[in-house]
Amino acid sequence: xxxxxxxxxxxxxxxxxxxxxxxxxxxxxxxxxxxxxxxxxxxxxxxxxxxxxxxxxxxxxxxxxxxxxxxxxxxxxxxxxxxxxxxxxxxxxxxxxxxxxxxxxxxxxxxxxxxxxxxxxxxxxxxxxxxxxxxxxxxxxxxxxxxxxxxxxxxxxxxxxxxxxxxxxxxxxxxxxxxxxxxxxxxxxxxxxxxxxxxxxxxxxxxxxxxxxxxxxxxxxxxxxxxxxxxxxxxxxxxxxxxxxxxxxxxxxxxxxxxxxxxxxxxxxxxxxxxxxxxxxxxxxxxxxxxxxxxxxxxxxxxxxxxxxxxxxxxxxxxxxxxxxxxxxxxxxxxxxxxxxxxxxxxxxxxxxxxxxxxxxxxxxxxxxxxxxxxxxxxxxxxxxxxxxxxxxxxxxxxxxxxxxxxxxxxxxxxxxxxxxxxxxxxxxxxxxxxxxxxxxxxxxxxxxxxxxxxxxxxxxxxxxxxxxxxxxxxxxxxxxx
Amino acid sequence: xxxxxxxxxxxxxxxxxxxxxxxxxxxxxxxxxxxxxxxxxxxxxxxxxxxxxxxxxxxxxxxxxxxxxxxxxxxxxxxxxxxxxxxxxxxxxxxxxxxxxxxxxxxxxxxxxxxxxxxxxxxxxxxxxxxxxxxxxxxxxxxxxxxxxxxxxxxxxxxxxxxxxxxxxxxxxxxxxxxxxxxxxxxxxxxxxxxxxxxxxxxxxxxxxxxxxxxxxxxxxxxxxxxxxxxxxxxxxxxxxxxxxxxxxxxxxxxxxxxxxxxxxxxxxxxxxxxxxxxxxxxxxxxxxxxxxxxxxxxxxxxxxxxxxxxxxxxxxxxxxxxxxxxxxxxxxxxxxxxxxxxxxxxxxxxxxxxxxxxxxxxxxxxxxxxxxxxxxxxxxxxxxxxxxxxxxxxxxxxxxxxxxxxxxxxxxxxxxxxxxxxxxxxxxxxxxxxxxxxxxxxxxxxxxxxxxxxxxxxxxxxxxxxxxxxxxxxxxxxxxxxxxxxxxxxxxx
Numbered sequence: 001x002x003x004x005x006x007x008x009x010x011x012x013x014x015x016x017x018x019x020x021x022x023x024x025x026x027x028x029x030x031x032x033x034x035x036x037x038x039x040x041x042x043x044x045x046x047x048x049x050x051x052x053x054x055x056x057x058x059x060x061x062x063x064x065x066x067x068x069x070x071x072x073x074x075x076x077x078x079x080x081x082x083x084x085x086x087x088x089x090x091x092x093x094x095x096x097x098x099x100x101x102x103x104x105x106x107x108x109x110x111x112x113x114x115x116x117x118x119x120x121x122x123x124x125x126x127x128x129x130x131x132x133x134x135x136x137x138x139x140x141x142x143x144x145x146x147x148x149x150x151x152x153x154x155x156x157x158x159x160x161x162x163x164x165x166x167x168x169x170x171x172x173x174x175x176x177x178x179x180x181x182x183x184x185x186x187x188x189x190x191x192x193x194x195x196x197x198x199x200x201x202x203x204x205x206x207x208x209x210x211x212x213x214x215x216x217x218x219x220x221x222x223x224x225x226x227x228x229x230x231x232x233x234x235x236x237x238x239x240x241x242x243x244x245x246x247x248x249x250x251x252x253x254x255x256x257x258x259x260x261x262x263x264x265x266x267x268x269x270x271x272x273x274x275x276x277x278x279x280x281x282x283x284x285x286x287x288x289x290x291x292x293x294x295x296x297x298x299x300x301x302x303x304x305x306x307x308x309x310x311x312x313x314x315x316x317x318x319x320x321x322x323x324x325x326x327x328x329x330x331x332x333x334x335x336x337x338x339x340x341x342x343x344x345x346x347x348x349x350x351x352x353x354x355x356x357x358x359x360x361x362x363x364x365x366x367x368x369x370x371x372x373x374x375x376x377x378x379x380x381x382x383x384x385x386x387x388x389x390x391x392x393x394x395x396x397x398x399x400x401x402x403x404x405x406x407x408x409x410x411x412x413x414x415x416x417x418x419x420x421x422x423x424x425x426x427x428x429x430x431x432x433x434x435x436x437x438x439x440x441x442x443x444x445x446x447x448x449x450x451x452x453x454x455x456x457x458x459x460x461x462x463x464x465x466x467x468x469x470x471x472x473x474x475x476x477x478x479x480x481x482x
Numbered sequence: 483x484x485x486x487x488x489x490x491x492x493x494x495x496x497x498x499x500x501x502x503x504x505x506x507x508x509x510x511x512x513x514x515x516x517x518x519x520x521x522x523x524x525x526x527x528x529x530x531x532x533x534x535x536x537x538x539x540x541x542x543x544x545x546x547x548x549x550x551x552x553x554x555x556x557x558x559x560x561x562x563x564x565x566x567x568x569x570x571x572x573x574x575x576x577x578x579x580x581x582x583x584x585x586x587x588x589x590x591x592x593x594x595x596x597x598x599x600x601x602x603x604x605x606x607x608x609x610x611x612x613x614x615x616x617x618x619x620x621x622x623x624x625x626x627x628x629x630x631x632x633x634x635x636x637x638x639x640x641x642x643x644x645x646x647x648x649x650x651x652x653x654x655x656x657x658x659x660x661x662x663x664x665x666x667x668x669x670x671x672x673x674x675x676x677x678x679x680x681x682x683x684x685x686x687x688x689x690x691x692x693x694x695x696x697x698x699x700x701x702x703x704x705x706x707x708x709x710x711x712x713x714x715x716x717x718x719x720x721x722x723x724x725x726x727x728x729x730x731x732x733x734x735x736x737x738x739x740x741x742x743x744x745x746x747x748x749x750x751x752x753x754x755x756x757x758x759x760x761x762x763x764x765x766x767x768x769x770x771x772x773x774x775x776x777x778x779x780x781x782x783x784x785x786x787x788x789x790x791x792x793x794x795x796x797x798x799x800x801x802x803x804x805x806x807x808x809x810x811x812x813x814x815x816x817x818x819x820x821x822x823x824x825x826x827x828x829x830x831x832x833x834x835x836x837x838x839x840x841x842x843x844x845x846x847x848x849x850x851x852x853x854x855x856x857x858x859x860x861x862x863x864x865x866x867x868x869x870x871x872x873x874x875x876x877x878x879x880x881x882x883x884x885x886x887x888x889x890x891x892x893x894x895x896x897x898x899x900x901x902x903x904x905x906x907x908x909x910x911x912x913x914x915x916x917x918x919x920x921x922x923x924x925x926x927x928x929x930x931x932x933x934x935x936x937x938x939x940x941x942x943x944x945x946x947x948x949x950x951x952x953x954x955x956x957x958x959x960x961x962x963x964x965x966x967x968x969x970x971x972x973x974x975x976x
Contacts, residue, residue, distance in 0.1 A: 047584060051809040053577065054564045054586060054688040056723050086805050090828055097808020278851035280860060283695035283802055285724050
C-alpha cells in the first residue's frame, strides 16, 4: 500500500477495476457471425447483430464454457443458474436499443486473484463477479464531415465483464492486477488480452480517504486502453481528488474520461451518464442453467495457471521468486523456459532466458513467440556449454550469432572454430607464449601481487581466442607459476 | 360466389388430391376473392404473381402424387411475419418499405408444407390493439354487419385483417399472432376459428416482436379441423428461437376426432362479468349443455386471480414492447426522419413512425421499468403472472379443459370505444389470463348475438395439450352447427 502525501496529511487511494475482456470464440455471443479483428466494416454482421425485426438471440455455448473456465481460473463460484438481462439505451452502434448482459444473476460470483508485488510478496484481491454480455458496434465520427458511420462488426461479440472488489490501494497494484488478470486469461485461452486491439478494456473506480475512514465518493474512469494509461489515470485522479478535498471541495460521483495526450482525466458529458438502463430479464432467452458435472469437467481440464507454475518453477528449478515471476508472466515465456530447462540445469536456463534472450527480444521489440532463437536451439547451446564444447563466455558470442543468423549453435561453433581448447599441451604452449613476454609481471606476482593471476588468465584466454577451457587455464597456470 | 373459396382446408385438400380442381384454379378463385374484398382493407399487400407461381409448383407436385400437408392451399399472412422480399410493416409507418431478407420460421414451415401465399394482412400497429383501428394503413372492416344496422364494424384485433379475410372467404386460412387475445378475439368477432397454441409451440423467429414472453403464432381458419391441420404445419421446435419448445408435433387433426366423453370441463366462476351482456352468458351456458350432452362432465372451478390478469398484462406487455421497439430508431432500416442531432433524429423518426397507441404503450413500458418503479410495477406484475399460472395449474388438477366466452361483447362499430383505451383493453379480459400462463386456447364461433353477430366460445387447455383443446372445440363446433355467413358474402354492403 502506498499513501498519498497531501498538504494536510496522508490519504489512501481505493481502487476497483472493471475489465471487459473479449472472449476468444469463433462466433459472436448470440449470432453465428464471425469475430475476426480488422475485417472490412460491416462484413461480419448477421441480421441478428443488426437487430432486424423478428431476429432472436441464441446463446453460443462455447462462450459460456469460456466464462466458466475463466471463473474457475479466478477461483470463483460458478452460478449454476444465471439470467441474461437487457440493458436499455439508445445509441447508433447499439442496434437493438439494448445490450444483452447479465444483471443481478451473473454466471460467475465471488473469486480472487493473487497480486505479485515488486518486493516479492503477494496480496489477494477479491473478484466481485464475472458476467457475459454483448459488445456494441463502433461509431466512426471521422469518415464524413456531417455524418457518423457505424461499423457493426464488433456488435454482439462476447465480452466478460470482470469486476474487482475495491481492494487495490495504488496505481502499481492496479497495474499488477491487470497484468496478472491478463496472464490468467491468456493461460486459460479465454481472452488474448490485447489492449491495443481493444479486446481488453478497463474502467477504474477511484476514491480517496483518510486511512481507516469510510470509503470516499468514487469517480469512474472509462475505457483506458493500456496498463500504463490505467496507472497514469489513477495517479492523476487520486491526486485530483486529494487536492479537491484539501481545498475544501467535495467529490461528485461521475464518469470521467482519461485524456492520454494530456495525462489527465476529465468529466464525460453529463448527458451520457444520466442513463436509467431499465434492466429486465431478456424474455428471448431462458435462464442459463449449467450442469454441475459439466462445470467439473471444465475444471478438470484447466491448464496450470501462473501461481501454480510459479510455485513449481521455484520448487523444481530452484529459481528465485523474481525469476519465477518473470518467467510465468506470459504463458509463452513459461513454455519456452520449460522447453529449454527440460533435462538441463533450470537455473542456468532461467539465466539465459531472462538475460540474453530477453535482451535480444527487447532490442528487437518482439515477443517470445517471434524469438529469433527457438527454445530447442537455445537448449542445444546450453548443451554445448554443459559438455565443455564451448565456454560460457564464447556461448554469449554464439548466442548473438544465432540471433543474428538464425543458424544453430553447433553449426556456428563448427564454422567459426569456436570449439573450446581442452588440450593441455596447447594451453601450456599458450601459457609459455604469454609468460615469455610478461617477465616483469611474473616478478611482481611472485613478490605477492596475487591479483595478477587473473591478468595472466585473461592474457592466455586472449591468446587462444577465448576458446581455451577457463578451468583448465586456471589449473595449468597455477601449476606453471607454482 | 364462394364456390372454391368457400371450401374448408380439409375439403380443398381432398378436392386437389382427387383432381376435382387444380391448385391454379383454386389460386385464381382466391386472387379474385382477394380483389373483391379490397373494400375491407384486409390485405396490405397482394402477391398474385407469387400465388400463381406457388400454385403451379403445387400442381406439379400434386400431379406427381407428391402433395404435402397444405399443398396448393391459398392462405394469407399477418403482416407481423417477415416474408422474404415481400414488404413487411407490422402495420406501422416506421417499417414502411422494409423488405426482409429472410423468411419467418412459421411461414417457411407453411411454404414447405405446400401452402400458397395470397398476400400480407392488415393488423393493429405492432399488434397493439383489439379493433384493428391502430394500423397505420387504415382500419379493417368486419365483413359482418348487425341486423338492420349498416354501420361498419371492427373485426377485432390485432389479427383483424386475418380474421376479416378468412371470414370474407378471401383466404382459406390465415396466420395470426396472439399476445393477449389477438387471434381469439378477432376470430370471435368475425365468426371464425382462432387457435393460440401453447407458448413455445410455434417459433417466434422472424415474427416482429411485440411482447416476447407472450407472442405466439397460430392458425385462423373456418373450422376447428382446419386449425388443427394448419397448426400441424406451423408448429415445431426451432433452434433459432431459444423459447421454442423441443417437443414433437402430434397429429392435431386426429385429435379433433377424439371423443369428449369423460372429459371434465372447468367453468371458472370469475369469468362471469357483472353487467356483462346476457347473450354472452347464455351462450356460455349453452356451451356447457352441449358438452354435457356429448358426455363430458362440468365442474365449477375457481381462478381467483383472474381480476389481476389484465393489469399485470398491461404492465408486462408494454414493458417488453418498450424494449423490443427500441430498434426502430431510423438508423438501419425503415423510416428515417432527419434531425439536427442524433436525439432529434430519434425523436422525429419515432414520433412520425409510431402511432398513438404504440407511443402510449412504449411510454407505459418505459415507465414501469424505470428506476424506482420497477419493483412496484414490473416485478409485482411478474409475481402476479406466476400466481396466475399456478391458479391454472391447480384448476387443471380438477378438469381437463376450461370453457369460457372469448370476448365480453360482439363486434362493435368502428369509432366506438376509441377514446377510452381502458375500455378497449377490456376486450382482452377473457383471453389475457391464459396468455399470461402460456396455455393453449381456441375460439370457435358458437352462436349469434341478438343483432346477428357471431359470438365465440373459448376452450383453454393444459400446456402442450392442444389435442384436448381441439377435441373439445370440435365437439362444440359440431353441436353449435354454426353456419351463418357474413353480410359481405351476400353482397350485403348496402
